[in-house]
Amino acid sequence: MISACGRDNVGSKNTAQASHSSADAATRTIQTVKGKVQIPAHPKRILTDYYAGELLSVGGHVIGAAPLEFTNPFLKDKLKGAVDVGDPINVEKALALKPDLIVTDSDKNYDQLCKIAPTLYIPYGTAHNIDETVHLFSRIVGQTKPGERLLAEYREKAAAGRKALKGVVAPGATAGLYEITDKGDLWVFGPNWGRGGQAIYNALKFKLPPKLAASNKQYLQLSLEALPQYAADYMFLTSYDPEHKGTALKNLRQSPVWKDLPAVKEHRVFYNDFNTFYPYDPISITKQIDLFVDMLKQNAKENKPGQGQGR
Structure with a gap:
């Protein structure tokens, strides 16, 4: 697990890109500012700090999030059953939840989190609008249809x-x-x-x-x-x-x-x-x-x- 966030120092692009791993069809490789990270092709238990809404919007299953996410009136029902993991993410709480993917906007505790599960560090502002956000997080969760439905709803509401x-x-x-x-x-x-x-x-x-x-x-x-x-x-x-x-x-x-x-x-x-x-x-x-x-x-x-x- 120590190598789950293995970094190859191939650059610090401010985007996350996905590709299938030739070694394991059940995983994908995401390029982040920390380097390449191998993640599950379809993560089932995602822990995050401030990306709960982004992950939920594309069909991700969020099991833990930062305290502020639970005050969002649009997410309260969707976060029922999720756990407040603190800010920054509490390592002990994260370990107890057994996530298969961690997504964070902070690099605090990054090395410790990497030992628990593959961890994606995505700085705030990486995506510049709703389209970029949906496409980015759809790649992370490994599915596109929920995000496409959300974007269609957004465009309909915007036009109306x-x-x-x-x-x-x-x-x-x-x-x-x-x-x-x-x-x-x-x-x-x-x-x-x-x-x-x-x-x-x-x-x-x-x-x-x-x-x-x-x-x-x-x-x-x-x-x-x-x-x-x-x-x-x-x-x-x-x-x-x-x-x-x-x-x-x-x-x-x-x-x-x-x-x-x-x-x-x-x-x-x-x-x-x-x-x-x-x-x-x-x-x-x-x-x-x-x-x-x-x-x-x-x-x-x-x-x-x-x-x-x-x-």
């Missing part, structure tokens, strides 16, 4: 969502995804860093705030004074506040800078649940499309001249 927003949202409207942390740090996000980015930008075709688009960055930390430069026609704010203090969000909303934003004055600000919009797996992205469409339609209905409230 864009149609539903015609006459509701002006063509070329910008959307901004922001987050305030419990420490008062303020961030803005692009299409590939969770917070609903793939749903709002890729599926529903909203435009990025121009200054963020020009930066070519997926995320930026902002000072409160710089926020107006990254404002958008529609602004969606999540709050990372694990202790539910509410102080940072309250301070932001009471600030003169926030109150003076056009989206705030025009009641086009949405305060979104962190656990619902943080996830970036294909299942969550697909579900987030409908959530965005519903909130935008409801906002337009309520947001008559002189009326309405940021939701």
Whole structure:
């Protein structure tokens, strides 16, 4: 088992590629940033930290995941019976679960995990959109049909969502995804860093705030004074506040800078649940499309001249 994650130092491509092993038809070889890893052709017991949704979306059987995955409302039912394995993955818990494959976005404990089962280290951001994600993880689990069904559902929802927003949202409207942390740090996000980015930008075709688009960055930390430069026609704010203090969000909303934003004055600000919009797996992205469409339609209905409230 020590050689299960045998590395041959053939490079550090930021993709995972699969090929059948000539030595054993029951295994395949995946190219990762750590080198080539031989895995079961059809893994049955997969343990992961933050790739539960990705694996479930392509028909993988997840037996353990990181704590945050269990707070994802779109995965709760699908993770019934799975075990919280900690963050980073607890080696003793992993050993007890007897996985035949481990998939992780962290290289902490990597060498120890390799001694338990073949381990794939896939850094966050390896896949850049839902299509790349589904294709990557379909190769890992060794089947394509569940992923194809998921992509078909995604495309159907995306098309229906864009149609539903015609006459509701002006063509070329910008959307901004922001987050305030419990420490008062303020961030803005692009299409590939969770917070609903793939749903709002890729599926529903909203435009990025121009200054963020020009930066070519997926995320930026902002000072409160710089926020107006990254404002958008529609602004969606999540709050990372694990202790539910509410102080940072309250301070932001009471600030003169926030109150003076056009989206705030025009009641086009949405305060979104962190656990619902943080996830970036294909299942969550697909579900987030409908959530965005519903909130935008409801906002337009309520947001008559002189009326309405940021939701």
